[in-house]
Amino acid sequence: MTTETMNTIQAVNLAMHDALAADPKLLILGEDVGDLEEGGVAGATKGLSTAFGDHRVKSTPISEQAIIGAAIGASLGGYRVVAEIMLMNFTAVAMDMIVNHAAKLRFMSGGQTNVPIVIRTMTGAGMSNGGQHSDYLEAWFAHTPGIKVVAPSNPSDAYGLLRGAIEDPDPVLFIENLPTYWNPAPFTREVLPLGKANVVREGSDVTIISYATMVAPSLAVAEQLAGEGISIEVVDLRTIAPWDRETVRASVEKTGRALIVHEAVKEFGVGAEVAADLNEHLFGKLKAPVRRLGGAFCPVPYSKPLETAFVPSSDEIERTIRGLVA
Amino acid sequence: MSNLPKPDAATLLEIYRKASLIRHNDLRVVRAMKAGLLMTPYYSPQGQEIIPAALSVSLNDNDKLCTIYRGTHDMLAKGFPLGPLWAELAGRITGSCKGKGGTMHLTHPESGCMVTTGVVGSSMPIATGLGWAAKLDGKGGVAVANFGDGAANIGAFHESLNLAALWKLPVIFVCQNNLYAEHTTYANSTAVDRLSKRAAGYGMDGVTVNGNDADEMYGAAKIAIDRARAGEGPTLIEALTFRFNGHLIGDAAGYIPKEEFAQAKANDPFPMLRARVIADGIATEAEIDAIDADIKAQIEAAVDAAFKADLPDPVELKRDVFAHELA
Numbered sequence: 001m002t003t004e005t006m007n008t009i010q011a012v013n014l015a016m017h018d019a020l021a022a023d024p025k026l027l028i029l030g031e032d033v034g035d036l037e038e039g040g041v042a043g044a045t046k047g048l049s050t051a052f053g054d055h056r057v058k059s060t061p062i063s064e065q066a067i068i069g070a071a072i073g074a075s076l077g078g079y080r081v082v083a084e085i086m087l088m089n090f091t092a093v094a095m096d097m098i099v100n101h102a103a104k105l106r107f108m109s110g111g112q113t114n115v116p117i118v119i120r121t122m123t124g125a126g127m128s129n130g131g132q133h134s135d136y137l138e139a140w141f142a143h144t145p146g147i148k149v150v151a152p153s154n155p156s157d158a159y160g161l162l163r164g165a166i167e168d169p170d171p172v173l174f175i176e177n178l179p180t181y182w183n184p185a186p187f188t189r190e191v192l193p194l195g196k197a198n199v200v201r202e203g204s205d206v207t208i209i210s211y212a213t214m215v216a217p218s219l220a221v222a223e224q225l226a227g228e229g230i231s232i233e234v235v236d237l238r239t240i241a242p243w244d245r246e247t248v249r250a251s252v253e254k255t256g257r258a259l260i261v262h263e264a265v266k267e268f269g270v271g272a273e274v275a276a277d278l279n280e281h282l283f284g285k286l287k288a289p290v291r292r293l294g295g296a297f298c299p300v301p302y303s304k305p306l307e308t309a310f311v312p313s314s315d316e317i318e319r320t321i322r323g324l325v326a
Numbered sequence: 327m328s329n330l331p332k333p334d335a336a337t338l339l340e341i342y343r344k345a346s347l348i349r350h351n352d353l354r355v356v357r358a359m360k361a362g363l364l365m366t367p368y369y370s371p372q373g374q375e376i377i378p379a380a381l382s383v384s385l386n387d388n389d390k391l392c393t394i395y396r397g398t399h400d401m402l403a404k405g406f407p408l409g410p411l412w413a414e415l416a417g418r419i420t421g422s423c424k425g426k427g428g429t430m431h432l433t434h435p436e437s438g439c440m441v442t443t444g445v446v447g448s449s450m451p452i453a454t455g456l457g458w459a460a461k462l463d464g465k466g467g468v469a470v471a472n473f474g475d476g477a478a479n480i481g482a483f484h485e486s487l488n489l490a491a492l493w494k495l496p497v498i499f500v501c502q503n504n505l506y507a508e509h510t511t512y513a514n515s516t517a518v519d520r521l522s523k524r525a526a527g528y529g530m531d532g533v534t535v536n537g538n539d540a541d542e543m544y545g546a547a548k549i550a551i552d553r554a555r556a557g558e559g560p561t562l563i564e565a566l567t568f569r570f571n572g573h574l575i576g577d578a579a580g581y582i583p584k585e586e587f588a589q590a591k592a593n594d595p596f597p598m599l600r601a602r603v604i605a606d607g608i609a610t611e612a613e614i615d616a617i618d619a620d621i622k623a624q625i626e627a628a629v630d631a632a633f634k635a636d637l638p639d640p641v642e643l644k645r646d647v648f649a650h651e652l653a
């Protein structure tokens with residue numbers, strides 16, 4: 001456990017490096033992941049094929065179905081695989097392999113087989129990448145029994161959760177945020193188990209439940225409103241599926257008010273599931289209706305003011321909190 | 327095809343044994359369905375027995391198989407035991423998949439039956455990955471991907487064949503061309519006359535054989551498997567065949583011209599193999615009868631045990647979704 005400063009790209013790279021060193025049966029697979037191809041478009045796998053061999057860190061053709069299929073097959077053959085799907089929207093091209101096969105083989109085989117693979121992917125609004133390169137699609141996968149969904153909000157969590165995902169015996173979709181890849185933060189090199197939310201700030205009036213990109217603005221608003229005597233607890237889900245109901249319910253039982261914030265489109269999103277669960281379990285204890293904030297109901301737009309307006313803003317978070325405690 | 331390796335007498339008898347197991351098992355499944363004992367979509371492989379029978383005599387327990395909804399023939403030939411198979415068909419907790427997979431998802435890793443898919447074409451990418459694992463293991467293992475003629479037109483075919491050829495993986499792509507995909511003829515879905523021609527486009531070997539002929543099928547499979555084991559990469563085998571029970575039981579197959587069906591039936595490969603084994607003096611008719619009787623008895627025992635076994639408890643809904651049991 002070392003403390004230093006690191007960004008998420010470095011953290012993810014280090015996590016794969018440490019995992020490859022720890023487990024000789026771990027393989028890395030994806031477009032451009034080898035050092036001949038510069039270790040990925042963002043450099044997440046830089047140096048790994050040189051350090052561990054290009055039979056273990058393998059660049060592929062542009063074949064998303066074959067990438068996930070090969071990862072599934074190799075895992076059935078006794079290996080663990082981190083397969084990269086360059087951008088989250090491209091998971092759509094491999095949906096059959098992810099949803100019908102990786103997620104279901106354990107159940108459909110009655111537990112005889114399992115698929116210990118991690119599908120790493122990146123996404124997020126903020127770089128004017130437009131409608132086919134920016135979506136947060138975690139709800140599609142969280143709605144699918146058999147696959148876990150993880151989205152870290154900072155470099156330390158990216159390291160710890162990626163290590164945890166690689167060690168997990170089930171398939172994991174691991175969502176990295178592209179626009180914040182290069183933001184440095186204090187770093188802790190520690191493996192984190194999946195399925196545990198992180199109470200990143202304690203408070204007593206309102207609980208904000210968030211993950212990935214929306215944790216930072218949630219914390220900033222909490223800090224700002226603390227000055228006015230509004231005490232906000234911020235829970236970072238870390239693992240979206242299966243999510244840590246116990247931690248979230250305990251927090252909302254304490255505060256009596258809840259706001260869920262995510263970058264993904266609000267409609268039919270993760271926030272809907274969390275809100276419904278809180279209503280089912282804490283109805284009599286809620287002091288106000290559970291609120292949700294999410295991306296606007298449109299494809300992620302290109303032009304800067306539109307792209308900015310698409311994502312929930314700190315102002316909206318603040319206004320919603322004020323409404324909750326009013 | 328005269329330069330293909332030929333099965334010796336013992337191998338031919340083994341091919342017969344496997345074909346007989348597949349045929350008699352299929353007849354028994356259809357009988358159980360007609361009796362109302364099994365209520366399931368069942369994609370009968372009747373007519374396609376020789377393909378996996380002649381292929382799998384060159385495989386061992388360490389080799390892996392991916393197949394499709396029409397796959398009981400592939401799995402029985404590979405060594406999937408009758409007991410867990412029938413219990414699974416019957417939806418019992420003693421089934422290979424505890425009754426959670428069923429006809430379209432039969433799985434039995436000990437015999438190498440790794441994945442059965444209900445999605446057209448999806449056996450291929452996963453078999454490619456199993457081939458990758460076998461290559462990394464370096465022990466000469468191979469992976470077999472079974473699929474139909476219709477599946478040759480889905481994107482997964484292209485991605486898998488390219489990747490397997492690029493990485494020289496020990497994968498045998500077995501296209502069982504029964505001339506129909508559901509109700510659509512081969513000619514109405516595919517422009518090229520021989521699917522094996524596509525192999526050249528991937529830089530891999532490809533061959534079209536009469537899949538109903540034990541010699542041809544054995545020979546082509548043996549060459550492909552030997553090459554794969556030797557590190558020489560994948561092969562596409564197009565095995566021409568026919569299915570006698572339509573797409574699935576209940577399909578009256580009105581889209582198949584009567585003459586075409588009658589001619590295929592007249593060339594039913596199973597009785598032909600039986601006659602040949604006897605004519606070649608490989609076994610006497612009495613010996614063949616004894617083999618068949620023994621197989622039928624094994625099937626009856628499996629059927630019996632299956633329907634006597636317990637049905638799964640609803641608590642199973644929480645198990646095997648993830649490694650940990652759901653709350």
Ligand SMILES: Cc1ncc(C[n+]2csc(CCOP(=O)(O)OP(=O)(O)O)c2C)c(N)n1
Pocket residue numbers: 396444445446473474475476477478504506507508573
């Ligand atoms: C992706 C997908 N599309 C459609 C179907 C429905 N379907 C099931 S079997 C089949 C025909 C496949 O024909 P072929 O590949 O020739 O195999 P066969 O059934 O003849 O053995 C179709 C269209 C499916 N299961 N999966």
Ligand SMILES: [Mg+2]
Pocket residue numbers: 474475476502503504505506507508
């Ligand atoms: Mg067909």
